[in-house]
Amino acid sequence: MxxxxxxxxxxxxxxxxxxxxxxxxxxxxxxxxxxxxxxIQCVAYAKTASDVMLRGNARDWWHNAAGVYDRGQAPEAGSVLNFRGTRRMPLGHVAVVRNVIDNRTITIDQSHWAQAGVSRNVAVIDVSPNNDWSAVRVALNSGSGNYGSIYPTYGFIYPRHEGSGPSLRQTVMTAWDKKATATQLAQAPATATPAAAEQEAAAETAAAPQNDGAVSFGSEE
The missing domain is CATH 2.20.70 (Ubiquitin Ligase Nedd4; Chain: W;)
Structure with missing residues (x-):
């Protein structure tokens, strides 16, 4: 039976x-x-929750998107945030941008972060020195307002063909960002370079493990 x-x-x-x-x-x-x-793996979820359809593990998406989708360093609702592979997260990670809160804060929908299932409306803050989203921190699941380790990213993959130009939504969000005040809804920690982010992730591997997404597996299975 x-x-x-x-x-x-x-x-x-x-x-x-x-x-x-x-x-x-x-x-x-x-x-x-x-x-x-x-x-559900993060790659499988990103394919169903966005209009970005790519093959390969999460760490391969950025390069596989070349010539297919526009890519950039500015968040846009509906785009895919592509995490680089690190020692703690060798296959990388992908997450779908849900909302752009301000120029340093977004919310994402994702799966298989910290061995969990689908998690929605998760806050992510940019801690890169140049505000290019090359280093981010993801909110912990505890709801305490704390953020996990610094993770390096490639940037954002937009759900439009390369060279097609920004969408109307992105144009509006860019204009909004220029008028945004310095007040942010989330207090960003000290900025860090992508290299420093990888060093921190590697250093924490030898330390006690934290349930902040280090065990995400970005395979396409």
């Missing part, structure tokens, strides 16, 4: 339940069940 896959409240985990039977010494057949959970 086999039960079809059942979904939990969110689509982050797909539960597969199978039921098997066995005979006891008294001849009574006893049913036992096993549950297996599968977490």
């Amino acid at each position: 086999h039960h079809s896959a059942a979904h939990t409240g969110s689509h982050s985990r797909i539960q597969h339940a199978s039921v098997s039977t066995r005979s006891t010494h008294r001849g009574t057949r006893v049913a036992s069940s096993r549950h297996h959970a599968h977490v």
